[in-house]
Amino acid sequence: MQSTEFLPQPAPSTAPETAQATQNRKADHLRACLQDDVQFRQVGSGLDRYRFEHCCLPELDRSTMDPSTQFLGKPLRAPLLISSMTGGTDQAEQINMRLAAAAQRWGLAMGVGSQRVAVERPEVRRTFAVRSVAPDIPLFANLGAVQLNYRYGLAECQSLVDWLEADALILHLNPLQEAVQTKGDRNFAGLLDRIADLCAQLPVPVIAKEVGNGISRAMAEKLLAAGVQAIDVAGAGGTSWAKVESVRALDPKQRRLGETFGDWGIPTAECITAIRQVAPTIPLIASGGLRNGLDAAKAIALGANLAGLAMPFLHAANESDSALDFLCDVLIAELETAMFCTGNRTIEDLQTRGRLQLQ
Numbered sequence: 001m002q003s004t005e006f007l008p009q010p011a012p013s014t015a016p017e018t019a020q021a022t023q024n025r026k027a028d029h030l031r032a033c034l035q036d037d038v039q040f041r042q043v044g045s046g047l048d049r050y051r052f053e054h055c056c057l058p059e060l061d062r063s064t065m066d067p068s069t070q071f072l073g074k075p076l077r078a079p080l081l082i083s084s085m086t087g088g089t090d091q092a093e094q095i096n097m098r099l100a101a102a103a104q105r106w107g108l109a110m111g112v113g114s115q116r117v118a119v120e121r122p123e124v125r126r127t128f129a130v131r132s133v134a135p136d137i138p139l140f141a142n143l144g145a146v147q148l149n150y151r152y153g154l155a156e157c158q159s160l161v162d163w164l165e166a167d168a169l170i171l172h173l174n175p176l177q178e179a180v181q182t183k184g185d186r187n188f189a190g191l192l193d194r195i196a197d198l199c200a201q202l203p204v205p206v207i208a209k210e211v212g213n214g215i216s217r218a219m220a221e222k223l224l225a226a227g228v229q230a231i232d233v234a235g236a237g238g239t240s241w242a243k244v245e246s247v248r249a250l251d252p253k254q255r256r257l258g259e260t261f262g263d264w265g266i267p268t269a270e271c272i273t274a275i276r277q278v279a280p281t282i283p284l285i286a287s288g289g290l291r292n293g294l295d296a297a298k299a300i301a302l303g304a305n306l307a308g309l310a311m312p313f314l315h316a317a318n319e320s321d322s323a324l325d326f327l328c329d330v331l332i333a334e335l336e337t338a339m340f341c342t343g344n345r346t347i348e349d350l351q352t353r354g355r356l357q358l359q
Contacts, residue, residue: 007042015178027089028248033311034318038243040212040262041278045237045289046269052353055343065336068070068107069308069347071151072168072205072230072283074138074231077107080129081285081308083143083232083280084111084170084209098317098324100130103137106328109306111140111170111209115160116147120266140207141150146185148194151236154201161204168230175214176265177241180258182251192226199227210234211241212288214266217274229296232308233272235287236265239311269302275304293334300347301354 082099086092096112103110107186110130117123131139141160143152148171161169173202176182199206208215208223210230213221220231245259268288275284281352296307309331316323343352 046267100134196226205229232285234290235268297338
């Protein structure tokens with residue numbers, strides 16, 4: 001990869017969004033996800049096309065199921081990730097604190113929402129500052145990769161990691177969302193070189209993540225060559241950010257774009273299997289349309305190391321701590337039941353011996 005040290009910074013294609021506008025947009029996103037129909041309808045995650053081969057005699061004691069694992073060197077009680085969602089508002093602060101405390105209680109990983117708003121408005125950093133209630137979990141910082149083309153660099157990324165006390169940095173890739181978003185940041189030119197430059201200098205792993213439209217095999221190969229150390233496929237089938245931006249758009253053209261591309265993307269299951277063909281050992285997160293522990297078990301049997309869920313956690317966190325605890329409990333129970341009924345006691349067993357049939 002070409003070094004970006006002397007590459008000129010591209011000029012923004014639109015007038016830069018103000019810090020207040022960024023914060024308002026975050027509030028709009030949260031409201032849309034909680035109140036509007038912004039889910040994929042025509043395209044699913046693809047996990048429903050797979051069925052486990054049932055084992056009528058597992059020769060296991062159900063109480064001995066062990067879903068524990070590790071991700072990026074940190075232990076987890078179960079291979080579940082509370083996917084990146086929100087931050088920057090008072091409501092987001094309450095949700096993030098609840099999510100992080102639940103992750104700590106249940107031994108899960110967590111990613112925060114995009115921290116760009118906290119760079120522009122340092123007073124809202126508290127809405128992301130969850131390490132105090134989750135000292136032991138794998139915790140991931142988050143920034144839109146395109147911001148590397150808008151005057152963000154190593155210093156800003158390092159600061160996000162430092163004040164969050166994060167174990168890795170998620171760079172989310174969202175060209176469709178930016179194309180639909182009013183005044184979106186749409187200059188993705190030369191971005192791969194900037195990602196490579198960041199990966200070479202940042203002392204924590206960089207995770208490349210889509211936001212619900214999927215990462216293809218070809219794109220995964222390029223990202224891995226650039227130095228990305230983990231991938232979150234974030235495929236189609238769950239929340240459609242094109243629909244989210246369409247809901248909040250005041251411009252009729254942007255609203256129409258979101259409606260047209262509301263079901264655009266690569267199903268999650270296809271992303272997992274395609275990437276595993278070229279990267280058999282890269283830490284891989286499966287997210288995008290996962291709704292229960294059976295979906296998580298299928299994703300892991302297909303080759304993922306972690307299963308990420310967002311919408312189910314968001315609605316539970318918006319309700320109460322007890323709703324979150326119930327969700328965590330039932331997700332792990334569903335995962336363990338799938339393991340038990342396929343004769344697999346550990347996550348490694350499920351990854352290597354979980355028999356999935358394509359329907």
